[in-house]
Amino acid sequence: MYYLILLGAGMLQGIMNSLNAKLGEYFSLFGVTFFVHAIAMVLLAAYLLLIRREKLRFRGAPWYIYLVGVMGIAVVASSSYVTMHIGAGTLMAISTVGQLLSSEVIDLFGFFGMPRVRPALNQLPGFLFIAAGVVLVILY
Amino acid sequence: MIYYLTALLNGFLVTVNRLTNVEAGRRFGTGNGALINYLEATFLSLFLIFATGSSGELSPSRIASVPLWIYLGSVAGLIAQILQIIGTLKTNTLISSILTLTGNLGIAVVLDHVFYGIFSIKKTLGIFLILLGTALVEKARNAR
Numbered sequence: 001m002y003y004l005i006l007l008g009a010g011m012l013q014g015i016m017n018s019l020n021a022k023l024g025e026y027f028s029l030f031g032v033t034f035f036v037h038a039i040a041m042v043l044l045a046a047y048l049l050l051i052r053r054e055k056l057r058f059r060g061a062p063w064y065i066y067l068v069g070v071m072g073i074a075v076v077a078s079s080s081y082v083t084m085h086i087g088a089g090t091l092m093a094i095s096t097v098g099q100l101l102s103s104e105v106i107d108l109f110g111f112f113g114m115p116r117v118r119p120a121l122n123q124l125p126g127f128l129f130i131a132a133g134v135v136l137v138i139l140y
Numbered sequence: 141m142i143y144y145l146t147a148l149l150n151g152f153l154v155t156v157n158r159l160t161n162v163e164a165g166r167r168f169g170t171g172n173g174a175l176i177n178y179l180e181a182t183f184l185s186l187f188l189i190f191a192t193g194s195s196g197e198l199s200p201s202r203i204a205s206v207p208l209w210i211y212l213g214s215v216a217g218l219i220a221q222i223l224q225i226i227g228t229l230k231t232n233t234l235i236s237s238i239l240t241l242t243g244n245l246g247i248a249v250v251l252d253h254v255f256y257g258i259f260s261i262k263k264t265l266g267i268f269l270i271l272l273g274t275a276l277v278e279k280a281r282n283a284r
Contacts, residue, residue, distance in 0.1 A: 058168055
């Protein structure tokens, strides 16, 4: 049951990327990022204020936490831009590679307070499959 | 090539954004942590729309001309976030990552065909290899 829920979550993420890219046919990239975030903001604020009756508080965090919105815009704008030109499947495939590489870099240097961990040799077969996949995705 | 490099950069941004969101959730609570992201991004996008002279696209007639279902991407994203939290709590991070990625890539291939007429067996095989490789890398990472 929970496996199906997770598959459903992934499918909804894919639908989100495709719909956001579709929005890019009507608006500029900043228009897309505006509507994507504004709709979610209104829904989430309504849920927190009206149903959960939570107090909104955003003070007392390190400065880089407040860059989260800038990164949100960069993520939505870049994914919509790429999806419009090469499709959501290719975006997700290459983006996954970026996520794996950046996770390894963050682990290696211990950025964001993460414990420092070196890449292990047993990860090599996985990276070879990924490299072969990337070649196929880019060439075809 | 610029699209592939942007997609790779998107992956880096997703990772850093996820870590920052987790930290925001830890500081402000899960709901407030997600809300600050949407709040900041909304107002910053609004500023950028005006700064780039594109304010015309916010006119009611322009907004109404777009089919309603196209605006539902962020709703899908919100529901996905909730489902992923529920599923991850009851399984583990490895299973969660692989299953969400499988669902994501699977539907992306279908929607690319529906929306843009893009379909290639070899490209789909490449996506499958990336999925398989990701599962192996994540499994090895968890075993460290």
